Amino acid sequence: MIFAEPRGFCFGVRRAISTLEDSLARFGKVYALGSPIHNSQEINRLRSLGLEIIEDPSDVPSKAAVFIRAHGVSGETLESLAGKGSIIIDGTCPFVRKAQEKAAFLSEAGYMVLILGDKDHPEVQAIRQFARGMVRVVDPAAVSFPVESGISKIGIVSQTTQRKETLSLLVSSVTKMADEVRVFNTICDATSARQESVARLAGSVDGIIVIGGKNSANTAKLVEISKKTGTPTLWIENDGEMESGWFRGKRKIGIAAGASTPDWLIHKLENRLASAKSAREDGYEDD
DSSP: OEEOSSOSOOHHHHHHHHHHHHHHHHHSOEEEESOSSSOHHHHHHHHHTTEEEESOGGGSOTTOEEEEOTTOOOHHHHHHHHHTTOEEEEOOOHHHHHHHHHHHHHHHTTOEEEEESOTTSHHHHHHHTTOOSSEEEEOTTOOOOOOOTTOOEEEEEEOTTSOHHHHHHHHHHHHTTOSEEEEOOOOOHHHHHHHHHHHHHHTTOSEEEEESOTTOHHHHHHHHHHHHTTOOEEEESSGGGOOGGGGTTOOOEEEEEOTTOOHHHHHHHHHHHHHHHHHTGGGOOOO
């Protein structure tokens, strides 16, 4: 086994989950606006400690403890919760907050704001609500963007989990269309490091296992990068999803983990692979 580094929770997720655990110990019950992490196994663990997930701020009981996940929320939502006397536990990732602040700055300065990212992702939805005026979300799968006539100033920010290469493509495309383009690279360094590590690892192994939630954007990016290299890639949420036939003919296996994959799930996978190697199960051998 060879691990892509870094692995396990990124700084923002680790910070958010640690804050949430402390709050659950203090208050007993904590309401989270949306799932605090894109990993069903970790969510089940947090539910057992008293977490309750809701989607609408209006469903928060008066004066209850409310957790803001790493993806962040709009200023209006925070004001609404404060008006109900909520105890607000803010787990917004500092890198996400930076993207929110830059989007607000650009819109206030008169720029049309482009946000590179998945329009349905909660992080992008929160960033969008910090910008005023002309705001567009650009699909990373189609970075070319038709700019309306009369637009002279364009500002660009990115969802923190996007690829730097995609951001560069968007900047190159937009530069040809506007008189002034201002770009803030709001991609998380830890995200880039994981993606680059997987790309390097793919060239030295016979296959890569990516462990992480199927609803995790950053994990999906790792899978995409691995597959694009032509390396056989298996995406699992836990060690119980491993496919025995997938290991046949593979001597050297790479392991990558999404930023929302807890250490305990990674350790379970590592132990299972070590046991399989020891027993020579499924024809798997390792160097």
